[in-house]
Amino acid sequence: MKAKVAQGKACKGTVQIKNSNGCLQLVFSYAGKRHYISTGFTDIPTNRKVVEMRARQIELDILSGHFDPTLAKYKPESLHSTVTPIFTPINKPRIETGPSLVELWEKYTDFKRPSLSPSTIAKDFTNVSRCIDRSLPTKTLDGAVKIRDWLVANKSSSTAKRILTQLSACCDWAVKSQLIKLNPFEGMSTDIKIPKGKKDDGDINPFSQEERDQIIAAFQSNQNYKHYASLIEFLFYTGCRPSEAVALQWKHVAKDFNSIRFEQAVVISQSGLTCKPGLKTQKKRIFPVNARLANLLKSIKPSFRAGEAKVFPSPEGKWIDVHNLAQRAWKTVLSTLSEIEYRKLYQTRHTFITLALDNKMDVKDVAKLVGNSPEIIYRHYAGQSKEIIVPDF
Template identity: 65%
Template sequence: MHSSSLSRKASKGSVQVKTSNGRLQLVFSYQGKRRYVSLGFDDTVQNRKLADLKARQIELDILSGNFDSTLLKYGLQSVDRAKPLTPVLTPTPAVHPSLAELWEKYTDFKRPGLSPSTLAKDFTKVSRCINLRLPTKSLQDSVAIRDWLVANKTPNAVKRYLTQFSACCDWATKSQLISHNPFKGMAADIKVPKGDLEDTDINPFSLEERDRIIQAFKSDRYYRVYAPFIEFLFMTGCRPSEAVALQWQYISEDFRSIRFEQAVVVSESGLVCKKGLKTQRKRTFPVNSQLAALLSSIKPEVATSETKVFPSPEGTWIDVHNLTNRAWRSVLSKLDGIEYRKLYQARHTFITAALETAITMPDGRFKMLDAKDVAKLVGTSPKMIYEHYAGKSRELFVPEF
């Protein structure tokens, strides 16, 4: 029989974690009565973390006078000492669906309106967590599920999972599959530290670093085939998925403009090309002389409208995930003095440089691109540019007037 760090000599209000028939149990005394509480979970390392959380919660409630003797607050049920110490969590009736079953039905309902990448990444990740990670799938154990997430995931991940579980159960309630949403309001209680927020990882390369990276790809015997693709990302600030999907029909014959109208994303069945972009239906990008020279140099003599501008070595869509793990990591590892950053930083590099670089006008005056103009070039909102780039990229000064 194993026991956790709480299985010590019992003191007033202490809660011990023990096992019975391979299942975890909490044992403690309250008002002179010995209580045996089954968690219903197998004795594993992860489940012991959850048991420790439960034990600490009950201990604190006993000491502070807030203990719920019905155990409903903790999603548990006590065991009569005279009876065998076997798991006694109230079984979910067969007519009541589990969280796994609800999530599968919810996914099928949402599938027609979801992008292939959302299905393949976000919904598959939630499904994997439910089916392979959670210690229980019963909706009656929603508190235990929340506590397990808190013990094993980052606050940001906990908030995302609970938000998805709640959305699923809201749908199930409206669909009359369950009577109420047991996860309602849980996500709001999870506080995410400011440093744990996503989409703020903006750490652009300098222009000197950009040029060294491009040259390194051109010189690499194994990955030089990707050099035009890497250079294109730095020179346009487009998303990698947009560059992968580019075909020659979207580049004007005189190389003066590019139309971004589609993206290659990961789906449940692999890479697929879909119409439309992440935040807009399409956008036009004006080509400067440097970019025009690049496009002219790589265009095949015989190119149909559907010929890929940046095909993989096998002639298929480039798999950005594989390119990052192999080519990008390999090339950057050989460049002294350049800190490794994700491929997506090529986009951040373009945006930052576009905001900081002055343009010489025909009359000799200098002009800086406005954040709204840069937003149009890269297909994002001016608000995003102002919040994450413009405020950080420029020094304040008082003009002469």
């Protein structure tokens, strides 16, 4: 009787045997990392008994502390060297199918991990991994067309294009690493056209000065979310990125309150919220504090100002999750201001830059304050904030 294919994740220290497109695969976790080993055996009772022996060996090695982290001991070459070659019921030899998309993506992620931020790994790479593991109709490279068609039919144009781009990059790396001969996803993403959509975080639609002040006042009077009022005020007064603001510690604020040093950001990683050194476009920048901003900082300064203490902690004293802040507090408070058009939290940055330019600040100075290049300010802000007057002629 054919053994039942395992479903779901294995318990810690156990090894599952899965059917992956007709072939048996070993799946297990070790040291917090998920491993997939293709055995090369077709799923027939005789082959399954052989693979079960190897699964038990891995479990024993993990328990006894003799686990081989290189996996060489458990891969197909080692497995086949200890057994007689198995033939399928129709008396044909096993056909090598090459590495699966799951294995390639895992290897590619490990290769890229040192050069990527924790947030990129957590969001972009983990999302693709989850899609490969749980959703795609096939996990073999010869099913690339089927994968493309499924993505186009089940995902938005931008998501399908992004995943295909990442799968192609993975396979390009695999070709260079001599793991596969051809990239089956090459050029697929270019065929997907993304329609022009609604405004997003990158669009500039700033609040007016009056709207800014109404939003700050609304946060200050809101019983559920007034804890975040000082942070919202700070975002409007500095134009910094929200991830930079929530990462501020009192050691970054000068003792005389005349400057702030931005040099880290809170991002989402695989382990949760993580404070990482460096900013999006630079290592650090100094922001000069005016009288209004100094008064804000003085009003929230704790009596004992420990350097490592957070300037804007969550109600529980932890890092503030910007995504949750935007989805809950920001949306809720702005919904009470019916006269103000809803715009996303990131527009606090666009508002500061636009108001600074409206008040005749030099473009280069504004760029330095917010961590952009003058070219970006000219391209995206200066033209919009400048009133065009047609002279009489």
